[in-house]
Structures are given as structure tokens and as C-alpha cells.
Amino acid sequence: MGIPQKAARFAASRRVSAFSAVVLVVFLAPQLALRVMPSAGVTSHLVVMAALVGSSLLVFFALAWQERILPRSSNPRLVATYIGERTSVVLSSARFVSYALIVVMGAGLAVGGLSALIDLSGYGRIVLVATVIVLAFPGIFGSRPPSLVLYLGAGFSVLALAVLLIYGLIAEVSGGFSEETLAATREYMANTAQYEAGPFSLHAVALVGLLPSGMLILAIDRRSVRSEERAGNIRMQGWRAVFAFVAILITLYFESSLQMSANTRALPVLAMAYGLFGSAGHSVLSIAAIIAGMGAAVAAYGTLPRLVHDLSVDRILPRHFATENSPRPRVLAVSITAGLAALVAAVTYASQSPAMMFVFTTFAIFTLSCAAMGFRGSSILKESVSKEERARARVSRWIFGLCALCGVGVLVGIAWIRTGWAATAIVTLLIPAALLIFFRRGRVRVVRQLAATDLTAGRTLPTRVHGVVLVSALDLPTLRAVSFARAARLSSLTAVTLDFDPRATNDLRQDWRAAALPVELTVLGTPEGAGPQNIVDYVRSLRQTQRADIVMVYIPRLVPTGVWQRFFVRHSEPRIMSDLRLQDGVVIAEVPYQLQPQDEE
Incomplete structure (x- = not known):
């Protein structure tokens, strides 16, 4: 508006x-x-x-x-x-x-x-x-x-x-x-x-x-x-x-x-x-x-x-x-x-x-x-x-x-x-x-805490930038997220999924090989214990050898444009995003994919 x-x-x-x-x-x-x-x-x-x-x-x-x-x-x-x-x-x-x-x-x-x-x-x-x-x-x-x-x-x-x-x-x-x-x-x-x-x-x-x-x-x-x-x-x-x-x-x-x-x-x-x-x-x-x-x-x-x-x-x-x-x-x-x-x-x-x-x-x-x-x-x-x-x-x-x-x-x-x-x-x-x-x-207290007293602090460039794409299925939003991540010319790039369902995970592996994507697919967890903490641990492990590295996490996000579509698309923020925000050296990038009416048909 x-x-x-x-x-x-x-x-x-x-x-x-x-x-x-x-x-x-x-x-x-x-x-x-x-x-x-x-x-x-x-x-x-x-x-x-x-x-x-x-x-x-x-x-x-x-x-x-x-x-x-x-x-x-x-x-x-x-x-x-x-x-x-x-x-x-x-x-x-x-x-x-x-x-x-x-x-x-x-x-x-x-x-x-x-x-x-x-x-x-x-x-x-x-x-x-x-x-x-x-x-x-x-x-x-x-x-x-x-x-x-x-x-x-x-x-x-x-x-x-x-x-x-x-x-x-x-x-x-x-x-x-x-x-x-x-x-x-x-x-x-x-x-x-x-x-x-x-x-x-x-x-x-x-x-x-x-x-x-x-x-x-x-x-x-x-x-x-x-x-x-x-x-x-x-x-x-x-x-x-x-x-x-x-x-x-x-x-x-x-x-x-x-x-x-x-x-x-x-x-x-x-x-x-x-x-x-x-x-x-x-x-x-x-x-x-x-x-x-x-x-x-x-x-x-x-x-x-x-x-x-x-x-x-x-x-x-x-x-x-x-x-x-x-x-x-x-x-x-x-x-x-x-x-x-x-x-x-x-x-x-x-x-x-x-x-x-x-x-x-x-x-x-x-x-x-x-x-x-x-x-x-x-x-x-x-x-x-x-x-x-x-x-x-x-x-x-x-x-x-x-x-x-x-x-x-x-x-x-x-x-x-x-x-x-x-x-x-x-x-x-x-x-x-x-x-x-x-x-x-509260606002004044936060502003004072964020005030830059030392202008030389926080200006060191990262040594390497690692990329992680969160994947649940090989669909159009995921393909777009992978393409955006590849265009960033990162030091390393990995697609990550959780093994909630062995059959769905096997189908995703087959689709990934058929698509011949130049990005490795990593499966985390087991059907008995897969959860957001597995992804957090994996992202944290990428920075263990070099604390100056940062990790870019790409998350596909479906954005509905029609009126009735909003009833069938998740609006709440995934829990993994809240968990990753608490990690130091992690940057979260949402990749929006607009669901147009022709996409429904």
C-alpha cells in the first residue's frame, strides 16, 4: 500500500x-x-x-x-x-x-x-x-x-x-x-x-x-x-x-x-x-x-x-x-x-x-x-x-x-x-x-548497549564463507535456493536434510542423483531421533576449525499470492530459524518462491 x-x-x-x-x-x-x-x-x-x-x-x-x-x-x-x-x-x-x-x-x-x-x-x-x-x-x-x-x-x-x-x-x-x-x-x-x-x-x-x-x-x-x-x-x-x-x-x-x-x-x-x-x-x-x-x-x-x-x-x-x-x-x-x-x-x-x-x-x-x-x-x-x-x-x-x-x-x-x-x-x-x-x-538501554565505542572492532573480514541449503524435497523452491546459493560463489556448499522418514529420504536421494546437481546432499539424524538440533550441530561443526569462518544458511520459503492459498501454506516461522539465530557466525537467508495461480493448476 x-x-x-x-x-x-x-x-x-x-x-x-x-x-x-x-x-x-x-x-x-x-x-x-x-x-x-x-x-x-x-x-x-x-x-x-x-x-x-x-x-x-x-x-x-x-x-x-x-x-x-x-x-x-x-x-x-x-x-x-x-x-x-x-x-x-x-x-x-x-x-x-x-x-x-x-x-x-x-x-x-x-x-x-x-x-x-x-x-x-x-x-x-x-x-x-x-x-x-x-x-x-x-x-x-x-x-x-x-x-x-x-x-x-x-x-x-x-x-x-x-x-x-x-x-x-x-x-x-x-x-x-x-x-x-x-x-x-x-x-x-x-x-x-x-x-x-x-x-x-x-x-x-x-x-x-x-x-x-x-x-x-x-x-x-x-x-x-x-x-x-x-x-x-x-x-x-x-x-x-x-x-x-x-x-x-x-x-x-x-x-x-x-x-x-x-x-x-x-x-x-x-x-x-x-x-x-x-x-x-x-x-x-x-x-x-x-x-x-x-x-x-x-x-x-x-x-x-x-x-x-x-x-x-x-x-x-x-x-x-x-x-x-x-x-x-x-x-x-x-x-x-x-x-x-x-x-x-x-x-x-x-x-x-x-x-x-x-x-x-x-x-x-x-x-x-x-x-x-x-x-x-x-x-x-x-x-x-x-x-x-x-x-x-x-x-x-x-x-x-x-x-x-x-x-x-x-x-x-x-x-x-x-x-x-x-x-x-x-x-x-x-x-x-x-x-x-x-x-x-528498554529501547534506550538497547541503543546504549549497541553504541560503537571502538570503531575498529568488528571489522575483520571472514576467512571463509560456507553455505548450507536446507532441503525437504526436490521441488521448485529448493531448486531456486540451490541456484541462489551457487551464485554466491561460496567456499563450500552443502544441501542438508533430516531423515524423518526412510522412504522419503530414499526418494530424495534418487531425485537428487537424477537432477545431477553439483551440490552434495547430506542426510542428518535417524528416524528415531532426527530434529532441528542435528542441523544446529552440523552448522556449528563447520566453524570448529576456524572461528573466523561464517555459515550462510539458505531456507526456501513459499509465499502464497492468492487468497485461498493462505489456508494451505504454513505462515509460522520454522523452529530451526529461531535456533540458528542463537548461533554465532551464522547468517540466515530466506529464498522466497511466490506461488502464482498458474502454479496451482
Whole structure:
């Protein structure tokens, strides 16, 4: 896959992830507001609206200015340059945790929609944890649904929500809601379980308004230096944010108009659908909530491989994790995130806890990024002599310094209002941070060990080069391996096979003599005890007389090119290769032979 194709695929993955997150926050923010409101009054709704609009404008302004000043610098590199490498690791850990919390919130929304259709009394937590784990399977096995499917699912949820809100506005403008609608809404809210942990203060209500801003921070997170690989430009994210704000504000208005009770577990949109459209509308919106939640979780899992790739490029993870076709980084990232999300879901069953933890982690990203921009301005003031550059740096330092202080205020406010939210977020943050620091320290230790302190060491040329071709049958891959080995003009060349089956070994000897190959065939072992150790001992014996010699081991390797061929061709690495790698002075050369469709026939 070429670089433009990979860039387009990564960009599509981030776009669908950002869009799914917007749909998720539109469903969840009004519900969280009801859960933490001290009372269902106008004041509480005004506090949420003010916090939502104010924080979003601040975040959008800061990130847009940062994009204008440094359009091709990723946040991890920026933080590593102007604050420190360990702080960059904390920022990267916060990004991992943020996506894990999106998975928890998405699974929680899906379970909430399911519980509106099916009674899950006593099994809600178990179903939530199981949903978090099951939704990780597509990411683990590399079979994530196409972006178009996720877009269609999110689009259905947006369409159902838009119809509900527009119909509600028409009903409100036409003379207000009828008594039947109000009675049906009150009945639905009364039959929904109340939330025992409330009520909270108005400060907690204000924090709920920061949830859309957290999604905006993650959507515009500048984690790649390639602009075409980002989720979209600032303007696109701004329009998505506007849509979310309008939908949330209208829903909050209907919460007040329909006199919905506070401290409830009900989704406000489901209560509105039941009051306006009855059971049919309630069922449609429940299905929309399930699709929106599952889509957001699957999209969040699908973003993790690119996050691992970026961390590898930034040298926080090993460089081989950036390999496009390697499944190990994807499986590792999705599995760790799924385990982390399942742990959070099991510990914090209530949806406002993951939401406040999400606000904490995303504003930690925002605070560190703004602080790095402020330190960048200070660095320019110390080094630059240009008047214009110093003036811009001075303005940048003050503005981003104030934004960083606002971010610190949010973090302190969360810790002050509910210490458990901040403590749980910090503990969750430490888990991937510890893993990243472990990988980073191990990589640094290996690099130091491999550093060439004596440039004259290891430059002695080998005395002789011996060749060994591993043979199991005289077929086309073996003939190619023998030809490649002969072309190398080695000091000696031998074909080696193991005597597992006397009849097969005798057939191979006859075929070898009939082919008249100018290479001696050596049979090792006996049918009772033949194994890889026989080959290792033989290769080791070639270097016993002269330790300066080296041995080239040629191994034929069949490479299937068709789809169904992969089911009949061995993909795992032969054990002998692992054993030979442990031997000094041995070079392993794989000779690939591509199995074309015409070869099958």
C-alpha cells in the first residue's frame, strides 16, 4: 500500500472516529446534566449552556491559533521539545486513556439503549463489561467495519435525533407541549430508576458542559506531522462542534420545558421520544442510541493502530511497531485498551464517572499542549533578535499561558468537586504511562548497549564463507535456493536434510542423483531421533576449525499470492530459524518462491 493510500485510510479512520464521537456526546451530555443537577431548574441548564459555550470557544481559539503558528508539528514532539520527554509520555498516555473512556461511554450508551428495550435489572454492569470486550474483537482481528458502514450507522442516529428535535421545536412553536405529552414524559421518568449518588453542586453541572470541549480537543489533537492524515481541518471540526452544541442546547431546553426530573438514569431523548411519539418512537430512538454507542466504541478501537504508529515515529514505542502489515502492534494496543476500558467499566458503572475522567484526561492534553506553546514563546524570546518574531512570541506566550492556567483550573476543579474522579483518572493514566516508560527505557538501554565505542572492532573480514541449503524435497523452491546459493560463489556448499522418514529420504536421494546437481546432499539424524538440533550441530561443526569462518544458511520459503492459498501454506516461522539465530557466525537467508495461480493448476 502506497503512502497516499495509507494517508487516505488513516484520515478516513480519524474522520469517522471524530464524527462518531460527536454523535456520542450529543446523546450523553444532556443525560449527564440531568444526573448531576441539584434540581431540574432553569439555573442548572443555564450553567451547563454557559460552560459548554465558553469552554468550547476557548478550546477552539487555542487550537486554531496553535495550528496557525505550527501547522506541521505534532503535540507529542512539541511537548517533548519544550517540556520534556517524560511529559510527552504522559500526554501520549492521556490519549490512550481518552480513547479507552470513549469505548466505555459508547458501550454505556449502547447498554442504556438496550435496557430501554429489555429489562437488564441486576445485569447492567456485566453486560457493560461484556460489551466493551466484544466490541474490541474487530480491532484485534483486523476486521473493523468499513468507514462507510460506521458513517451510515452514525447518520441513522443523527437522522432519528434530528427528526425528534425538529418535531419538538415545531410542537413548541405551535403552542407548547400538550398535557398528554407532559404526562407521558413524567410517567416515563417516574418509571426510570433514580441515580442514588446525586445530587451534585452547580460546579459539577458546569463540568458536564466541558464534555463536548473534551471531544473537540481529541478531534483536533495534532498527533501527526502530515496534515492529510489528520481528522480534518479546524473549520470542519468547528462545524461538527456547532452541530453538537445546537443539538445539546435544544435537548437541554426540552429537559426544562418537559419538566424532566433530575438525578435520573433515563436518556432525555428517549423520554422525549416516548412523550412525543409513544412506544414506536421510543423504540426507534433506543435503537439509534445502541447504534451510536457501538459505532463510537468500534471507531475508537479502530483509531488505536494509528496512535501506535505515531508513538513509534515519535520514538516513544519501538520503531518496528510502525510497520504497516504487522498485526502485533494492533493486537497489543487494542487488547490493552480493551482491558483498561473493561476495568474502568467494572469499577465505575455510572456514566458520569467515565465522562468526568474523560474531561480530566483531555484537558490534561490541552494543558500540556498550551504549556508547551507558552514555553516555546519564552524560548524564542531568549534566542531571537528579530523584533517581529519576538512580538509574536510575547503574545503567544501570554495567550497560551492563560489557556494553560484555564486547563489547570479545570483539572483542579474536578479534583475539588469529586476527588474520586480525578484519582481514578490519574490511576488509569498511570497504567499506559508505565508501559510506555517501560518500552522507552528498554529501547534506550538497547541503543546504549549497541553504541560503537571502538570503531575498529568488528571489522575483520571472514576467512571463509560456507553455505548450507536446507532441503525437504526436490521441488521448485529448493531448486531456486540451490541456484541462489551457487551464485554466491561460496567456499563450500552443502544441501542438508533430516531423515524423518526412510522412504522419503530414499526418494530424495534418487531425485537428487537424477537432477545431477553439483551440490552434495547430506542426510542428518535417524528416524528415531532426527530434529532441528542435528542441523544446529552440523552448522556449528563447520566453524570448529576456524572461528573466523561464517555459515550462510539458505531456507526456501513459499509465499502464497492468492487468497485461498493462505489456508494451505504454513505462515509460522520454522523452529530451526529461531535456533540458528542463537548461533554465532551464522547468517540466515530466506529464498522466497511466490506461488502464482498458474502454479496451482
